[in-house]
Amino acid sequence: MSGAYNMRLNLFYLAFLGVLLYHSSLAVVFKFTNLVCESYNKSWFQFHECRLKAVSRDRVVMNMNGTILHPVYNAQTQGKLFKRANGYKPWLLNAEVDSCRFMRKTYYPPAKIIYSLFQEFTNINHTCPYVGPQYLRGFYLKPELLLLPFPTGDYMLSLRWFFDHKLQFDTNISFVFVEDISKI
Numbered sequence: 001m002s003g004a005y006n007m008r009l010n011l012f013y014l015a016f017l018g019v020l021l022y023h024s025s026l027a028v029v030f031k032f033t034n035l036v037c038e039s040y041n042k043s044w045f046q047f048h049e050c051r052l053k054a055v056s057r058d059r060v061v062m063n064m065n066g067t068i069l070h071p072v073y074n075a076q077t078q079g080k081l082f083k084r085a086n087g088y089k090p091w092l093l094n095a096e097v098d099s100c101r102f103m104r105k106t107y108y109p110p111a112k113i114i115y116s117l118f119q120e121f122t123n124i125n126h127t128c129p130y131v132g133p134q135y136l137r138g139f140y141l142k143p144e145l146l147l148l149p150f151p152t153g154d155y156m157l158s159l160r161w162f163f164d165h166k167l168q169f170d171t172n173i174s175f176v177f178v179e180d181i182s183k184i
């Protein structure tokens with residue numbers, strides 16, 4: 001057996017091991033634990049549904065549904081992530097995104113990761129304007145879309161939605177992330 005072949009074989013096993021480890025580190029719990037929706041201007045945005053439903057031991061789906069009563073040409077989303085440690089503490093993400101610009105071109109990577117989590121479950125996958133029924137249906141969290149592993153913990157993502165720079169509604173989404181089930 002030549003040295004080069006041996007080296008290739010070793011690299012192959014190393015890569016294989018890497019893939020195995022990667023996948024076992026994805027053996028995670030990543031699910032919703034709470035959801036709160038509130039509209040501050042019901043003449044522009046009304047919620048009809050804002051609910052989590054446990055469909056199996058490790059899958060909780062989110063159904064959210066509301067109506068935009070007048071067309072929206074200008075929208076902003078503020079995202080703030082909290083991690084629980086004696087109450088929720090701000091953690092890692094605190095940003096505002098120009099939603100109409102983002103939907104034309106996903107320009108902000110952290111928002112792109114969040115968007116990739118729910119893109120397939122919603123009808124908001126289009127550019128501005130927005131009007132009429134808006135919904136998320138059967139949305140559940142897929143750890144493989146997160147791209148980066150989180151530390152194990154309880155989190156809350158607070159999303160505040162502005163039309164014309166005026167706060168219209170917010171959605172607070174709590175979730176649990178467990179990096180490696182064997183550790184608990």
Ligand SMILES: *[C@@H]1O[C@H](CO)[C@@H](O)[C@H](O)[C@H]1NC(C)=O
Pocket residue numbers: 041043044069070166167168
């Ligand atoms: C509330 O919504 C109306 C549209 O129905 C809009 O004209 C008004 O500016 C909004 N007010 C605030 C404080 O966002």
Ligand SMILES: *[C@@H]1O[C@H](CO)[C@@H](O)[C@H](O)[C@H]1NC(C)=O
Pocket residue numbers: 048049065066135137
């Ligand atoms: C949204 O909620 C309304 C009122 O509950 C319901 O009639 C409608 O079917 C829902 N739409 C979706 C897509 O879930």
Ligand SMILES: CC(=O)N[C@H]1CO[C@H](CO)[C@@H](O)[C@@H]1O
Pocket residue numbers: 103104119125126127
């Ligand atoms: C703006 C946006 O995210 N558009 C996407 C909507 O969904 C289709 C199909 O999945 C994608 O191709 C678009 O990029």
